[in-house]
Amino acid sequence: MYDIFAKLIEERGITMYRVAKETKIAQATLIDWKNGKYTPKLDKLQRIAEYFGVSVDYLMGKEKPVTDDDELNEYLEELRTRPEMRMLFKLSKGATKEDVEQAVKIIEALRK
Numbered sequence: 597m598y599d600i601f602a603k604l605i606e607e608r609g610i611t612m613y614r615v616a617k618e619t620k621i622a623q624a625t626l627i628d629w630k631n632g633k634y635t636p637k638l639d640k641l642q643r644i645a646e647y648f649g650v651s652v653d654y655l656m657g658k659e660k661p662v663t664d665d666d667e668l669n670e671y672l673e674e675l676r677t678r679p680e681m682r683m684l685f686k687l688s689k690g691a692t693k694e695d696v697e698q699a700v701k702i703i704e705a706l707r708k
Contacts, residue, residue, distance in 0.1 A: 597635070597655065597656050597657055598629050598630055598632075600654070600655055600656075600657055601626075601629070601644065601655065602630070604648045604650070608648070612626050612627070612630075615644070615647060618647060619640075619643045619644060619647050620643070621636070621640050621643060621644070625640065638652070641655055641656070649692045667693065668692070668693045668696075671693055671696065671697075
């Protein structure tokens with residue numbers, strides 16, 4: 597189960613410290629999980645799953661991710677052609693399609 601967590605961290609280019617801080621889960625808890633001394637309880641697994649936009653079942657290795665990476669990548673590629681969106685991509689690592697769409701709406705509203 598920790599290996600899936602580690603993969604999510606690596607894919608999104610973030611640190612365990614950031615996950616701990618943003619989920620309000622002690623970094624020591626995550627380190628103990630990494631070292632096999634602890635398995636997070638359901639409430640912590642839920643916070644971690646929500647943080648990464650996956651289900652608890654996915655985090656536990658029971659299912660594939662619910663996000664469609666191909667669809668998101670296609671959408672991001674379309675946006676990459678717009679010069680005003682370059683900064684958005686620097687900020688959007690690990691963002692869901694909905695996060696990106698919301699950011700685009702905000703940026704477009706600011707441009708008006």
